Amino acid sequence: MTNTTAAGDQLIETAEAAGNRPPAARNRMSPRRRTALSGKHLLLIVISAISLFPVLLIFSTALKTQADVRTNPFGLFSSFSFENLVNAWTVGGFSDYLLNSVILTVPSTLLVVVLSTMAGYTFARLPFRGRTFAFYLVVLGLLVPFFAYMIPLFFQLRGIGLLDTLPGAILVLTSTGVSFGTFFMRAFFSDLPTELEQAARVDGCSEWQIFVKIMLPLVRSGAGALAVFTFIQNWNNFLVPLLYLPGGGYRPLTTGLYQFMGGRSIDIGPLAAGSLITIIPVVIIFILMQRQVAEGFISGAVKG
Template identity: 40%
Template sequence: MKRDIAPRRVMGLTVQGARYLLLILFAVLFLMPFVWIWFSALKSTAEINADPFGVPGELMWGNLAEAWTTGRFGTYIGNSVLYAVFVVPLVTAFSCLAGYALGARRPPGERLIFGAFLLGIMVPFQSIMIPQYYLIRDLDLLGTYWGVIVPSVALGLAFGVFLMRAFFRGLPQEIGNAARIDGAGEWRVFTRIMLPLARPGLITLVVLQFMFTWNMFLIPLLYGQDENLRPISTGIMFFIGEYSVDRSMIASGVTLASIPIIAVYLVLQRHFIQGMTAGALK
């Protein structure tokens, strides 16, 4: 009997070690693009051209300051924060309300309404940006902050409703029914009972929508039509000329633009992973 236990233990340790090696391999592959960009941000363009994947010979921290100044990142990061402050809460609030109605209450025509929201995911933005441009122009929103915020909220709702509907639909509805029997109104059931239970999905939506909003490029470029309204993602355009490309400044700009996203993810990573796991299980 003891002879059988030893090979099993060795086999178990071997399988566990193989799993850890595989996870480490995937982690290295995932981190390699980030490390490459960070190394490039601390090199000169000549050094990048000579050895694109090498370690910087001298850390040129001044590249980050130069990219901040030349790319007008001080102005653009303020615009990005403004867009995120409006777009993320609005998309989250509307998605939670619609997701609760479609997932928990299931009104008549629920499948038809949900199918209409799914069209927002299936139809690419490039196919609707021209008619949307004329719509925003007729509403006299071109060249304004609202000209960027309103379509960003509208485009973010499709995925938000899809995500939150799945979470509310997977929650035990008996808890809400018990609260209604005790005299709680529908708004109280939603805000005090069902919404806290959907917290992992809520955090997941906030992280993803913040990432989409922070990285948006085409919407402000088409509908903002003013250099002072552009977000941080457009600052990288300053380093791409007609006949030359400043690779070190591009890498520095990408590094500066990615810092807030990485910070938000690190703060909310536990809830984000819970939300993604729960969504997968549902």
């Protein structure tokens, strides 16, 4: 686990570190090698283009004039206007969807981070009878897929009046993230030296003070990575709002977009604009916090 985290750490930022390159790069370049190198860059650029093409297509179609969408919907950047965005935002209801996405994602992400940090500390640092059993119950969530219990959960939520409510969906989103979160945060707390808490205890700190004042500040980077990862996961989550917010009053961007698409109105312009609104926060977070994102997703691979 710790190793996984370390790998994520190196992943994007320190790949340039010296000594991590294969031997070829260390030699002085011969003309032949230079040709090979530019050939390689050409290949990489082609692959990048394939990788990014669908994203460009969303941008291009969203930013066309409506007339252009009708005649040439998928030609790249053949015109420029905000008509589609304005349309999606007002008539398409995407301003509401965006708001609902924020209302669902922000609290569930905060809850995942807070609950996981508290539990991670306990499972790493505070031994008591029954703790191991509790830990197994939590980690069981890493093995059992959401499919296993999604259908009964629907009727359970309906039974307790949480179906089609924001608190219900927020709590379900939270519960889908805490198993991984606890596992992830526990690894960070396990790595901290025991001398720290012993010294604090000698100085007369209470257990609560040790947790809050000594330990918490030391796992900030871990909690940050967890927050970024969980935010993206919850923002992108499709099945939870699809199942547990069926009424449509609290639709987030993902199911809102799906609904809009199902309308079959061939309204490609606003649909593209809606897609753009949906992906933009993820793209921004991804670019600004790539290290945390990669770290989260690599460790997230343990999730079954």
